[in-house]
Amino acid sequence: MRVLHTSDWHIGRTLYDKRRHEEHTAFLSWLADTMVNRKVDLLLVCGDIFDTISPGNKSQEIYYSFLRKVIDSGCTHVVVTGGNHDSPSMLDAPKQVLESIGVHVFGSCPKEPEEEVILLSDIHGQPQAIVCAVPFLRDRDVRDSIEGSPNEKAQRLVAGIGAHYALIQEKAKALRKKIGKDLPLIVTGHLFTTGGKIANGDGVRDLYVGTAAEVSSSLFDSEADYVALGHLHVPQIVGKRETVRYSGSPLPMGFGEANQQKQVVLVDFQPDSLFPVIETIDVPTFQKLQKISGSLEEIETQLQTLTAVDRSVWVEVSYDGTLSPSVLREHLDRIVEGSGVEILRLENIRLTDHVLHPDSWQQTLDDLDEREVFRRRLSSEDLENGEAELLTTLYEKILFSLQEEQT
Structure with a gap:
């Protein structure tokens, strides 16, 4: 059986405007x-x-058109599990219809955990694999009490x-x-494992309040032949276990991931082998992102190098x-005019620590997330020792509650 593991598509995402x-x-x-060329049997x-x-119509069209194309191409099974950015109810809405064509969707955690254990069979009805299809586990899914610190x-x-x-791994075994x-x-799984690597500006949202909810890779049973994870955008092996992996996001979510090679993971199970053969496949770059920095002269040189290549670059x-934002913008726009290079964001390094000041780099709330x-x-406040930490903890609780209400 051949499995392809991917995650964190983030269909509908924008980068600035x-x-x-x-x-x-x-x-x-x-x-x-x-998937056709590599004869994939199962897509995760x-x-x-x-x-x-609340994805728009275009985002949903992209998603459902892909599922139809994959099933028509001969892939036997698709297993889709929800993440913290997804609406459980929206993903689950066509669940029964999709299941009839081999697409198993778990947007939310079922009432009975054993429903997350699915037996997949080949076209001849012979058992092929067992999947513990666990979506992002929300607070209400796994915690009995809300009292306490x-x-x-x-x-x-x-x-x-x-x-x-x-529980579900025992049922699967x-x-x-x-x-x-x-x-x-x-x-x-869709979660944050202890020691997981992230990239600056990758947009990974904290899953739970504080850092205590980072989970150890030891929660994955030693008898699991492969653990396919989502949430972290950097492709990586977890806990030095080759068979426990994040595939990472297939597109760079921000300029912090601009130079990161994206990938999907191919997992081959052979009947005469104790361990699967794992191969990573590089994802092509569909839109080049580039970060450049330095003095005016250094930036000019880097932009001129980019414009010399006939390619779209953000x-x-x-x-x-010390140039004013308007003067610098006008100057740089003249350099890239008529080329495939487009400047999406300007930042003044000397002013980034200021708090949205009128003389700062004309930064707007669109440039920052809620935590920043x-x-x-x-x-900007003169706080006593410990006050900033307490306020941050309370703020994280509020953000988490709002995210929970939205889903």
């Missing part, structure tokens, strides 16, 4: 072709299919996540034993100088 539908369409077309999509809980709540949340995985065949046991400029705005607001 740029919509990225063309990139997502190009990626999914490449992915469908890759591990969360954050969409960038928001933030730390106590976070600890109970982590314990609840661990108990959930332990029991099913495999009952069938009497050494079927591949695959586990999915650029983020970090300027270390709060951090800058705190830095």
Whole structure:
């Protein structure tokens, strides 16, 4: 059996004012072709299919058109699990219809955990694999009590996540034993494992309040043949276990990921082998992003190099100088005029620590996320020891509650 693991598509995402539908369409077309060429039997999509809980019509069209194309191409099964950016109810709405054509969707956590354990069969009806299809586990899914301090709540949340995985993995192992065949046991997840790597500006939203909810890779059973994870955008192996991986996002979510090679993971299970053969496949670059920085002369040189190549490039400029924003913008726009280079953002390095001051780099709230705005607001206050940490914890609770209400 051949499995392809991907996650964190974030269909509908924008980069500043740029919509990225063309990139997502190009990626999914490449992915469908890759699946045909590599004869993939099972596609795993591990969360954050969409960038928001209310994806527009175009985003949904891209998603459903891809699913139809994949099923028509001969792939036997698709397993889609929801992420923290996804709306569980929106993903689950066509669940029964999609299941009839081999697409198994788990936008939310089922009432009965054993429903997350699915047995996949080949076209002849023979058992092929067992998948523990676990979506993003929300606070309400795994924690019994809401009383206690933030730390106590976070600890109970982590314990609840661990108990959930332990339960469904035991049920999966029991099913495999009952069938009497050494079927591949695959586990999915959308979470943050301890030690996971992220990139600056990658847009990864904290899943839970505080850092205590980072989970250890030990919660994945040693008998699991492969663990397919989503949420972190940097492709990586977890806990030095080759079979526990984040595939990473297929597109760079921001300029912090501009030079990161994106990938999907191909997992081959052979009947005569104890371990799967794992191969990473590089994803092509569909829209080049470039960060440039320095003095005016250094920026001019870098922009002229980019404009000399006939290619679309979106650029983020970090300027270390004293020119006014309007003068600099006009000057740089003249350099890139008529080329495929487009400057999406200008930043003055000397002023980035200021709090949205009129003389700062004409930064707007669109350039910042909710945590950065709060951090800058705190830095402008004369607070006693411990007050900033307490206020940050309370603010994280509020953000988490709002995110929960939206989903």
